[in-house]
Amino acid sequence: MWIRDVRPWGGDPCDVRVEGELVAEVVPAGAARSGGAGSGPEVAGRGRLLLPAFSDVHVHLDSTRLGLPFRPHTGGPGVWTMMLNDRAHWREAEVGIRERVTDTLGRMIARGTTRVRSFAQVDVDARLERLEAVLEARETHRGRAEVQVIAFPQAGLLREEGSAQVLEDALRAGADVVGGIDPCSLDRDPVRHLDIVFGLAERYGVPVDVHLHEPGELGRFSADLILERTLALGMQGNVLISHGYGLWDGSESRTRELVERLADADVATSTVAPGGRQNLPLELLVEHGVRVGLGEDGQRDYWSPYGNADMLDRTWQLAFTHGFRRDDLVEHCLALATRGGASIMDRDLPRLAGVGDRPGLAVGDRADLLLVAGETPTAAVMDRSGDRTVLHRGRVVADGLELR
Known part of the structure; x- marks a missing residue:
């Protein structure tokens, strides 16, 4: 051709x-x-x-409402409250979950995204139903996109009896990545939470992706534990910290130290370009070779009305929320949204070599x-x-x- x-x-x-x-x-x-x-x-x-085609490395396909009538937001503050709101309503959608997940993945591909890393919530309420919907969508679009599915314990692992077993069941059912979430603030036992997550990763030979919404020192403490386990298990290149809002509100020296530690352990990070939060030090991260990817997070779902299946739109948001005006920095956002995320899904791809790298x-x-x-x-x-x-x-x- x-x-x-x-x-x-x-x-x-x-x-x-x-x-x-x-x-x-x-x-x-x-x-x-x-x-x-x-x-x-x-x-x-x-x-x-x-x-290069886009790589969305942080999307929750299993909660999408794209293409459905607009629904006013009913969630309250905090991860647990938002999770309960989602749990109360996700089965009430106008069409079934399998249909809407498949439709949303198709919309993403049509707009230029051919690599996708999607979370699928697994808990004692949904069990594997949401995971199975994402796996089915992946099969439907198998020739159009490469999709990795993350078994994601959105409700934590310790608050509800049986959660850890459902997470393991999801890996047996075909999930590619094991997820974790806020080991301190949600489960309030970070050692036990991360021992379960990394224990399953070691047993099934899969990567790890941990949602980290925790603020300041608490977030940095969780990141320390994640880095510790990454190195102890030889999992360099196979661990990602999602969001990490609170990791970057310290001093300049502490930020640089954390960036260097992420680079040494080859622990990646992903962002959804949120507004009103501490921005990632994108230039410093790429300078040290940390893998950084971009994602859309939810898609007009029960968590928020944002997300439209268009990673070009989210690239604009990444540049806008970082205040970028120079062409090289806006283009760097494109590089992150394309090959930056691709290097997370395929660790054999080289990390971006600098702000000017256009691979x-x-x-x-x-x-x-x-x-x-x-x-x-x-x-x-x-x-x-x-x-x-x-x-x-x-x-x-x-x-x-x-x-x-």
Whole structure:
């Protein structure tokens, strides 16, 4: 397949040849001959930007209400109260959970996301029902996206009898990652909580992803315990701290020390670009080689009305909440939303090498690609055009926001 007249990361017009799943050749536009024996299909670039496809590494597909009538928010403050609100209502949706999860994943792919890391809540109420819905959606879209599923104990592991067993059942049922959440503030026994999570990770040979909403010193204490277990079990490159709001409100020296420790242990982090909270030190993190990914979190669900299946929109939000104006910093947000997240899902991919690193489109890279209209990458983030073509593993899977 030839992709004609595209501008990789906003550079000079090129023609790109895809062979199988890989980028095989990149030449100046018009330099490669058309037709001839063995020639394949062509994709019209029309001067659009060529970017790596998006990687959403923090999304809760199992709670989505995208495409359903708008529902006023009824959740209260705090993780436990919000969880109870979700538990009370998620079965009442106008369509079943399997249908709405599959639909939302399709919307994400159509908008340019071909790598997804989704949580699936497993607890004594839902048991494996929500997990099974995400696994089914993954199978439906198997040829269009790569999906990792996280067994997520949203209600904690110690507050309700049987929670730890349900988490293990989820791993046996096909979950790819074991989750944890607020070991101090939710379960109030961080050692026992993390021993369960890391014990299951070691037993089943899976990565770990811990939601960490805890503030200040409490959050840093939990992070210390996570780093300790990562190193003790040799799990470098297989652990991620999600959110981590409270990790970055200390002194500059403490922030730098924590960044260095995350880099040494190859513990990644992900953000959903929240407003009104302490921002991640994105430049410092990439300077030290910490893997950072972006995600949409909920999708207009029982937790919040935000989320629209569009990672280009969330990239704008990441740049906006960090106050970025320079083109290189806005483009860095694009790099995080694409190859930054991809390096979390596939630790064999190199970490971003710096704010100016623009990987993912070289010969030999897997052809997970997004063509999108825009004068420059920064303009594309600001304008968020719907003129998009999406490739996964060298095959066109969506065009004009419609699945193929």
